[in-house]
Amino acid sequence: MQDQQPFRTIGPTTYLSPIPCVLVGCADASNGIRPNLITVAWTGVVCTRPPMLSISLRKERYSHDIIRQTGEFTVNLVSRQLCRAMDFCGVKSGREVDKFAALGLTAVEAPGLSCTPGLGEAPAFASCKLRQVVELGSHDLFLGEVVQVSVANRYFRPDGSIDEGAMQLVSYIHGQYHQTGPALGFFGYSVASPKVLERRGFGKGKRR
Amino acid sequence: MQDQQPFRTIGPTTYLSPIPCVLVGCADASNGIRPNLITVAWTGVVCTRPPMLSISLRKERYSHDIIRQTGEFTVNLVSRQLCRAMDFCGVKSGREVDKFAALGLTAVEAPGLSCTPGLGEAPAFASCKLRQVVELGSHDLFLGEVVQVSVANRYFRPDGSIDEGAMQLVSYIHGQYHQTGPALGFFGYSVASPKVLERRGFGKGKRR
Numbered sequence: 001m002q003d004q005q006p007f008r009t010i011g012p013t014t015y016l017s018p019i020p021c022v023l024v025g026c027a028d029a030s031n032g033i034r035p036n037l038i039t040v041a042w043t044g045v046v047c048t049r050p051p052m053l054s055i056s057l058r059k060e061r062y063s064h065d066i067i068r069q070t071g072e073f074t075v076n077l078v079s080r081q082l083c084r085a086m087d088f089c090g091v092k093s094g095r096e097v098d099k100f101a102a103l104g105l106t107a108v109e110a111p112g113l114s115c116t117p118g119l120g121e122a123p124a125f126a127s128c129k130l131r132q133v134v135e136l137g138s139h140d141l142f143l144g145e146v147v148q149v150s151v152a153n154r155y156f157r158p159d160g161s162i163d164e165g166a167m168q169l170v171s172y173i174h175g176q177y178h179q180t181g182p183a184l185g186f187f188g189y190s191v192a193s194p195k196v197l198e199r200r201g202f203g204k205g206k207r208r
Numbered sequence: 209m210q211d212q213q214p215f216r217t218i219g220p221t222t223y224l225s226p227i228p229c230v231l232v233g234c235a236d237a238s239n240g241i242r243p244n245l246i247t248v249a250w251t252g253v254v255c256t257r258p259p260m261l262s263i264s265l266r267k268e269r270y271s272h273d274i275i276r277q278t279g280e281f282t283v284n285l286v287s288r289q290l291c292r293a294m295d296f297c298g299v300k301s302g303r304e305v306d307k308f309a310a311l312g313l314t315a316v317e318a319p320g321l322s323c324t325p326g327l328g329e330a331p332a333f334a335s336c337k338l339r340q341v342v343e344l345g346s347h348d349l350f351l352g353e354v355v356q357v358s359v360a361n362r363y364f365r366p367d368g369s370i371d372e373g374a375m376q377l378v379s380y381i382h383g384q385y386h387q388t389g390p391a392l393g394f395f396g397y398s399v400a401s402p403k404v405l406e407r408r409g410f411g412k413g414k415r416r
Contacts, residue, residue, distance in 0.1 A: 005328070007358035009319050010370075014253045015334050015357040016261055016283060017372060018379045018388055020227055044252020045222045046264045047344040053224055054262065054349075056254045075224060080392060087398035111217050120213070126223050134342060136255040136351070141262075143344070149223040150215035162218075164225060164382045171226045171379050174372045176394050180226055181387030184288060184378060190295035 018171035018178060020044070023086055023122065024055055025074035025107070026066045027115045028094075035107040035117040037099045038063040039090030041172045042139060043075065051146040053128060056139035062094045064140065071130040072113045073144060076122035080168040083177050085121075112147035123167040124151040226379035226386060228252070231294055231330065232263055233282035233315075234274045235323045236302075243315040243325040245307045246271040247298030249380045250347060251283065259354040261336055264347035270302045272348065279338040280321045281352060284330035288376040291385050293329075320355035331375040332359040 021041040028034040042056035053075055057064045067073045078086045085103045092099065100107050106120030110127040118125040128144030135141075155163050170177050186192075186200055197203045229249040236242040250264035261283055265272045275281045286294045293311045300307065308315050314328030318335040326333040336352030343349075363371050379386050394400075394408055405411045 006361045007316070007326070007332075008361055008364065010357050010359055012259050012354045013357050014256060014259045014261065014354065015285075015332060015359075016228055016230070016251065016253050017285060017375075018226060018228060018377050019253060020224055022224070042253045042255070043224065044254075044262060045224050045227060045250045046252075046262065046349050047250070047347040048222060049346040050344075051220050051222045052344055053222065054252060054254065077223075077225060083392045084398045087393060087396065091396055091399055108215070118215070124215075124223060132342070134340070134351070136258075136260055138257040139255040141254050141351075143342070143349075146220045146222065149218050149221050151218055151223075153214045153216055156216065162382070164384075167225075169226050169381065170392060171388065173377065173388065173391075174370070176372075177392045179389030179392055180379065180381065181389035183381075184291045184385045184387055185295060186384050188295065188299055190292045191299055 017173040021086060021170060021172040021177065022078055023076040023082070023089055023119055024063065025076055025110065025117045025119055025125070026063045026072070027070060027117060028066050029070055029115050033115050035100055036063055036066065036094035037089045037105070037119065038094065039086050046143060052131070053126060053144050053146060055142050055144070056136070057142060058139055067130060067142060068133070070114070070116060072116040073128050073130065073142070074110045074113070074116055074118045074125045075128060076119040076125040077167065078170045079123050080170060080179060082121060083170050086170070087177070111150060118150060122152070123155055123169070124149065225381040229294060229378060229380040229385065230286055231284040231290070231297055231327055232271065233284055233318065233325045233327055233333070234271045234280070235278060235325060236274050237278055237323050241323050243308055244271055244274065244302035245297045245313070245327065246302065247294050254351060260339070261334060261352050261354060263350050263352070264344070265350060266347055275338060275350060276341065278322070278324060280324040281336050281338065281350070282318045282321070282324055282326045282333045283336060284327040284333040285375065286378045287331050288378060288387060290329060291378050294378070295385070319358060326358060330360070331363055331377070332357065
């Protein structure tokens, strides 16, 4: 354990890391169905039952009103291969650019939603129905219930479990996108028996 | 870019990764000041101005009522060295165990708060004042405004910037704690000039 040490204050700021960074899918249904993608790092899990995710959006963003109107969005996980596309979707507005076309990405049907696309190249995505909007200041907090989760076939192991490690998911730390490193342990490993540690691949000699 | 491919649905679940996992500090002020730590992965940034973080807690958790009563909490970032302690704080209840004592951790003053501790061994922590609680189901969503952020002295570079890479922060992916890997890019890198890429350390030859 590293020693306790002096701190320096840096003022009030959103200093939480690592955080997820995802591509949120939505569809402008006002004039035909026009799919869009927006990059969101202000996102998180907010409830287990019902399963709910939150995304925070600035009022002035193109996707803000779209999601308010359709009451739907998808949360698409971002693999290393999608990192550059995600960055592009964070700096360009869907008002000016068809991001799916510009990036050669595929809008796929999101199970459980009426018009909102999933991202075909994402390793997995959650279909969400908007349940509540909480106005906070610069951002509105959108609370969505997950109605279905889709995972790309290739990440299933033969036994039906999912290999999240193979997804090479990206996190966000203070302005930088980061790869995910190796696993350090599993929930409960600090109190697990040697037998359980061995079975889960964290046995003696493999201890991190 | 990897190709679009078929998906398989796995039902509605909280499938967001990587997510943060933090140690939330609070203090039971009902009988003297008794500091406690709780492990939380259902957390995120929810607003930029004012800076706000969310944490979701089950109603039956010891810390739920404490934070409701004091109206304060700290969000302590977790380094690799703290991973085992964080896991322990997630499986034990502060009703039965003094976690600070059991783990040899230090409760330090959290600037801007009245009785709630920061974690002296954390690389950084945010002091938060509770602004709103939204009941969602299994979990209540606590919305906190960040009133101050404290960063351990050792992570400041000589020029005053902060070396978040050196913090070796931990993320959570579907039941496992993960190390943070190397940076893939910075916000805006997909549209940055070669000059900017070079200056930021992502120039030709270093491109990920």
